[in-house]
Amino acid sequence: MSGTALVVGGGIAGLVAAHRLCAAGWEVTLAEATSVLGGAVSARFLDVPSHGETGAPESQTLELDAGAESFAVRGTAVRALLEELGLGGKVVAPEPLGSWLHGPAGPVPAPRLGLAGIPGDLEAEDLAAALSGPGLARAREDAVAPMDRWADALAAGEPVTVAAIVADRLGEEVLERLVAPVVAGVHSADPAVVELERVAPGLLASAVEHGGLAAGVAALRGSSTPGSLVAGVDGGMSRVTGRLVDALREAGATVLRGVRVAALSRVPATGGWWAQISDRDDEVVRGLDVDRVVLAVDGATAWDLLAPLSGGDLDPDAGPALGDGVALTTLVVEAPGLDAAPRGTGVLVGAGTDVAAKALTHATAKWAWLREVVARPDHDGVARHPHRHVVRLSYGRSGAEPGGLGHRSTDEELLARAVVDAAALTGVPLSEQDVVARAVVRWRPSIPPQAGPDREAADALIAWSRGQAGLDLVGSWVHGTGLAAVVAGVDRAFDAPTPAG
Ligand SMILES: Cc1cc2nc3c(=O)[nH]c(=O)nc-3n(C[C@H](O)[C@H](O)[C@H](O)COP(=O)(O)OP(=O)(O)OC[C@H]3O[C@@H](n4cnc5c(N)ncnc54)[C@H](O)[C@@H]3O)c2cc1C
Incomplete structure (x- = not known):
């Protein structure tokens, strides 16, 4: 019809x-x-000062994703759509630099084999580096503790929150250091209220089948495409x-x-x-x-x-309700300290820190195509701006306390704070003088x-x-x-x- x-x-x-x-x-x-x-899949244009091949000042217009900058590679729907639209050849993987988590105990590299921050390998070195000794020992109990309670919940179709199962299987430290930053930063949700099925579909069933939460993650990750969990498009998702x-x-x-x-x-x-x-x-x-x-x-x-x-x-x-909003700040900075990508592709921030941002993406470290555009190579391949970087910081936590920075804050408040937060999160000293261009995009009903x-x-x-x-x-x-x-x-x-x- x-x-x-x-x-x-x-x-x-x-x-x-x-x-x-x-x-x-x-x-x-x-x-x-x-x-x-x-x-939320659209571009915004940002004018940045630059110079021509002779060194004469000119301006460059950067086309940057205003919202989404990647897609999850699980499933085939996005990939099939891109092929259909003739964009299959433009799909790019992010640089394999890993990412970081920033919690009350400071920055730790995010365990590479994970799902929604839940580790998939209890013996991995990166997990040991992210946790205290007792925290690691507690997490490893997941490999041996009986799964009956969760098998019953699965069979009965009972809602299982992220916090309940992670705290039970892997301990509070894994919840606080590894899972909360991801659930808050990516899903803008509180692990205590959000259901596991919403942030990691199929994980409860996989965990029950494989006798542990980490084993369930490993099985799900093992059956998906190897490599990164996300991909992007050359030129941006827009x-x-x-x-x-x-x-x-x-x-x-x-x-x-x-x-x-x-x-x-x-x-x-x-x-x-x-x-x-x-x-x-x-x-x-x-x-x-x-x-x-x-x-x-x-x-x-x-x-x-x-x-x-x-x-x-x-x-x-x-x-x-319309849902909480997000304010995304973009800074273009001249900062040689960022050349080595000290926090890989970016940082997700947990609660209980003095950083107001909930996430930072080091966009020029994450996407080679963007680094190339921002560096502006001359015809002989020499970059005009080799130390220029794009970082994005998002503000507006779900259920954020009144007074916290979010989509209602002014541009001035957000941009000033973004410089402070970017320095705290990357460990690279940054000041207003390092910022060559900046922008704020607000997303009102962005978090279902x-x-x-x-x-x-x-x-x-x-x-x-x-x-x-x-x-x-x-x-x-x-x-x-x-x-x-x-x-x-x-x-x-x-x-x-x-x-x-
Ligand atoms: C800052 C940010 C970063 C993100 N990053 C990622 C990412 O990297 N990867 C990823 O996969 N996802 C990401 N997401 C999530 C993803 O972008 C969204 O889930 C998705 O784009 C939502 O699409 P949508 O069409 O449902 O809603 P929207 O994009 O919100 O579109 C709804 C549209 O409806 C219009 N509208 C509303 N009311 C009316 C009306 N009465 N009449 C006419 N039009 C109306 C609105 O103006 C809007 O354009 C991000 C989201 C945000 C906000």
Whole structure:
């Protein structure tokens, strides 16, 4: 069946959904509220001072990922999408430098064989280096302690939080030093409330099968692609959403930017939908009649649009909260001390330290293509800026204490703190004078609820939508955070011919 479809939201979920609908013969309109397509997978441009081959001053415009800068290589959905878009040859691995964790005990290299910070090799040297003697001995109990309690939980389908199982199997030190920084930094979640299944799908079953949490991690990691858990795209992840937009336009889709879908209603005569489209000043621009609606927005917005149509099933005032925001600061610095990549590709920060950032990515250490662009080699290959580096620091912890730095902080506060935090996290002295360019990007509804009443409300909405003809809900709040989860989820929703992982 095909007809007319409206996709609301132009992030990766909406773009992939629109792409799949076009391929299935639907006449697609996509409406994105902001002026930028791609949502959290988009680029921002940053002017940095440079000089020409003669040494004359000029400026260089860097195109940097504003949000996502990599994708998890588990599953095949993103890779298949990239092949489909002609970007297969552009996939790049990060530099194999490893990463670091920064907890109350200071910086430690992250164990290489791990999943969500949970170690997969209890005999590894890097694990011994990261833990105290008693902490390591406690972690190794995981290899011998009975798994009955967790086997029972798995069999009963009981929710198992990350903190509960990690503390029980591997001890508090592993939880605090290794797991909490990853769960907070990558998933913006508290290990005490987030379920293991959300951050490491399949791990509980694997742990039960292999008789220990570390053994479960090793089995899962062993069956996935060797090497890094993530990959990137030469030129940045925004290439992916850029190609999707091109593909949509080539397929004849109507792609609207700067227009918000402000209200939806059912058209009983046709069984279809009517959408009210507003501009940024909330002036109604027009209405649109379609056969099918795909909501690719955050859960709070989806609730606001659908609760009035639910006949009381969904209380308009009881929707999921918009979620915590993230502020991403990017610094371009001249710092020879960073040339040796002292913290590998970056650092995840645990709670209980005096660093306000939750993560630092040393982008020019992580991605060779970016290092090349930033260094600006002359025609004879000599770099004009050999000591220039890009570091990204993110602010805004889930449930952060009021007053903590986050997306509501001013640019000045964030940027000043970013210099201090970058120095503390890398161990390289840095000052304002070393910064040649800086930028802040804010992501408001960027962290889907992982647990608690907001998650329950989101799940209730997803369940309700299944009974609604011509309605699909997609996006990270439905499928999970990150491109691997979102693209695979959208493919499943539209029965894409590509193998979803
Ligand atoms: C700073 C940051 C870094 C990240 N890094 C990574 C990474 O390295 N790897 C990874 O895999 N994942 C990463 N993620 C997560 C990943 O980017 C997201 O999970 C994914 O991009 C979410 O896509 P989405 O389409 O569901 O949502 P979004 O990208 O949020 O898109 C939703 C879109 O809907 C629009 N919208 C909302 N309401 C309306 C309306 N009423 N009408 C019209 N449009 C509307 C919004 O403007 C937005 O563009 C990162 C996220 C952030 C914020």
